[in-house]
Amino acid sequence: MYSIFLVDDETLELEMMRDYIRWEEMGIYVAGTAINGKDALEKIEVMQPDIVLTDVQMPIMNGIDLAKLVRERYDWMQLVFLTGHDEFTYVKSALNVGAVGYLLKPLDLTEIVAVMERVKQQCEEVRLKNRSIQAAKANIFKELLFERSTDRIDNLKSSFCKLARRQEAGTYCLLLCDIHPGAQGDGTVMEEAVKAFTSLAERFLAGEKLAGMTVVIRDSEVGIFLDCSSETATETGTGTSLKAGHSAVFRIAERWSSFLQENADFPVTIAVNEKAAGLSDLAELYEQSKQILADQFYVGEGKVISQSENRTPFHDELMPPFPSERWLEAVNQLDAEKARELVHEYTAGLIRLRAGRKAVCDWALQLIGRLEEEILHQSAGGYERGEMYYSIYNCRTIQQIESIVLKTAEETMERLGERFMDKNAKLVHQVCSLIDQTYHEPITINSLSDQVYLSPNYLRSIFKEKTGMTIHDYLTKIRLDKAKLLLADGSLKVQDIAQRVGYESTSYFISLFLKNQGVTPNEYRKSL
Structure with missing residues (x-):
């Protein structure tokens, strides 16, 4: 109407x-x-x-x-x-x-x-x-975000002024928005969400009497450029010019966030750039805003993030140690509360440190891999590993990564619980746990069978049936895995490592390592 x-x-x-x-x-x-x-x-x-x-x-x-x-x-x-x-x-x-x-x-x-x-x-x-003119102006803004040629920037500025019927292009503050429609990877859903977002942005700017430009930058990223030089660029109800800086722009961003919460059915994270820039400096303004928006990984989706809250990330290589042995033990004992507590405390620390995104993703993948190998005693196939890698690395926030780790742990405990319903599976799991804990001691089939009250031959049979490998092969795998970890310590001699993992004979350990790994312990150490 x-x-x-x-x-x-x-x-x-x-x-x-x-x-x-x-x-x-x-x-x-x-x-x-x-x-x-x-x-x-x-x-x-x-x-x-x-x-x-x-x-x-x-x-x-x-x-x-x-x-x-x-x-x-x-x-x-x-x-x-x-x-x-x-x-x-x-x-x-x-x-x-x-x-x-x-x-x-x-x-x-x-x-x-x-x-x-x-x-x-x-x-x-x-x-x-007006829509055609607005679209043309938005395209000019989008080009300016990535343009580096001075001549081309000048031409774009001139074109914008003609379209806007202005002698000066003005200065702009940026609200960089990241849209989360829910269905990850669904292009149709994202397209509809971006369309709804731009329509809401027009309504908001009109309602606030703010001059601005909405620019779809790429994927889920949309910029709202507030014209700080316009006569209408005032903070509604107060008459405060946007030139007043962060406080005025931030309050507008908070009202915009509230407006979205009331009218949109998807969360939007908003990065507030305190600085105002002319058209020549939009690329720099955009890069600064992306750095602010990156803090979404730590603070979570649907928030308003300002420059003052943005912190320098911790160095990737300096990740704090995670109590993985205690965590694996909690999972193995079906202690869901303890497993959740250890992961939650650790991720809270990573947030405080602003640990690097890649390091956090690698930590999660390694932890999930250990769940499968050391608790379920199986390795994920290439497709499953690829799917998990994709899921982890496409998480927008550390909270989402934490949720994947916890969900995988819960599923692992469910599978362990189902196994324990099978008497033989429970016995085999008990034997695996004994080996995991005492691999460095002399272990024989007879000593194991005595502890689970089974005959050696029957134990061999059910272990092979449930795990797909012999007890000897499993013991060797555990010992060599531990040996590979110890080889990373250059102060330890190969002889010492052999004894630590349960082999009295160093030569036998070396030949076993070569047979299973294709290289000697020293060659493996050099490759680290």
Whole structure:
């Protein structure tokens, strides 16, 4: 629908126009009324209707003078005049200031409908033209975000000024927004979310009386550039110019976030850049804003992040140690609460340190891999590993990575619980746990069978059935895995390592290592 503003100094006629003409049937709603040109101009500035229907002769400021001022300030508004039969001179003046048409008093409904159809057509043409201009301006902004050529930047600035009908392009603050529609990787869902987002942005800027530019940058990233040099760039309700800096821009961002929470069905993270930049410096402004937005990894989705909250990431190689043995033991004992507590405390520490994203992802993948190998005693296939790698590295936040680790641990404990329902599986799991804990001691099939009260032959049979390997092979795997970890310590001799993992004979250990790994212990150490 289109909005219309009514102006007439005759109160009765004004009320009749407002209440008795069936505007809604014509696709129009009355935005407001005024009794003279001066009163109307003040209200029009706030309401900015599509159409102004004004009487010609009025006290204080007549309709012709009002129309001239409206045309100067809002050249897209459509003007229609009310005049009497004996006021042809005024009609000519009305047409000279760009009126779409005029209505004669007393008003005729048929005539009103005919004139309004013509006016609505003009309104639609203006809207299409403005959308085209806005799209062209947004494309210029998008190019400026990645352009490095000075000549090209100057040409883009010149084109923008022509489109905006301005001599100076102005300065801009940036709200860089990251949209999370929910269905990861679904292009259709993302496209619909971005479309809804841009529509909401237009509504918000109009409602706040803010001059701005909404630019879809790439994927889920959309920038709202607030014009800090515009006369309308004030903080609604306070009159504070955006030039006042961070406090004003940040409050606008908070209102924008609240508006999204009320009207959008997906979360949006907003990075607030405190600085204002001209068109020549938009690329730098954008890079700074991306660095602020990167803090989303630590603070979570759907937040407003400012420069002052942004912190320098901790060095990737200095990840604090995680108590993985205690955690694996908790999982192995089906202690879900303890497993959750250890992971949550650790990730909270990573957030405080701003640990590097890659290091966090690698930690999660390694931990999940150990769950499968050391608890379930199996290795994930290439497809499963690829899927897990994709899931971890596509997480937007450390909280999402934590959730994947915890979910995998819960699933592992469920599978262990199911295994324990099988008597033989439970016994095999018990044997695996004994080997894991005492691998460095002399272990024989007889010593193991005595501890689980089974005959050696029966133990061999059920172990092979449940794990796909012999007890000897499993023991060798555990010992050599531990040996590879110890080889990373250059201060340890190969002889010492052999004894630590349960082999009295160093030569036997070396030959076993070569057979299983394809290299000697010393060659393996050199490759680290």
